[in-house]
Amino acid sequence: MSAAWLAVDRLSLTEGSTRIIDDVSLQLDAQRTVVLGPNGAGKSTLLRLIHGLLHPTGGSLRWPQALTQAMVFQRPVMLRTTALANVIYGLKLKGYPAAECERRARAALAHVDLEALAKRPARLLSGGEQQRVALARAWALEPELLILDEPTASLDPASSREVERIIKAIAASGARILMTTHNLGQARRIGEEIVFIDRGRIVEQTPVEQFFTQPQTEAAQRFLKEEIP
Secondary structure, three states: OOOOOOEEEEEEEEOOOOOEEEEEEEOOOOOEEEEOOOOOOHHHHHHHHHOOOOOEEEEEEEEOOOOOEEEEEEOOOOOOOHHHHHHHHHHOOOOHHHHHHHHHHHHHHHHOHHHHOOOEEHOOOOOOHHHHHHHHHHHHHOOOOOEEEEEOOOOOOOHHHHHHHHHHHHHHHEEEEEEOOOOHHHHHHHOOOOEEEEEEEEEEEHHHHHHHOOOOOOOHHHHHHHHHH
């Protein structure tokens, strides 16, 4: 087993009287980790805590080594400009020179097969194309960790397959992948390990094939029985 790249220690998030994330502890060492769980279990919240978009009310995150990160959401935010300018924007925020921004952005759009649409207004693109622009925007930053929250939830099957291809390519470039999905087939195709969360608590963390063939907990068994016909 490789060394953990993230250690989560008794992480909690409480809003009012509701405990959304409840005393979560885990170590992540796989390159591709998929977080599964029922709706409302806390999957997206956990990813936002890890990425720093939310602040925990208890516990801690420990990064043995600093990792550059990028995050892609279910519904990407597109600026009112071209696909190319959307990718360039993230690079400008990181302080790259203008020429380097354009070079990286064009290369990233080529990686996601959108170079022909570089000058198209991003908000006029299809949902699948917008998600590919969001992935290009992330990939251009060359993140060591890419976090994805339900990246294909609103896409048709063809667009979903293309997004999966891109995620695998980003992983092949060396990035770690941490993602949530409602698509169990996708989880099996992309993940090396599954983290299963239920009611804000981690109840199982196991290699992907073991999770789908021999889930260890009643909660996971019930989830798979309900989700797989």
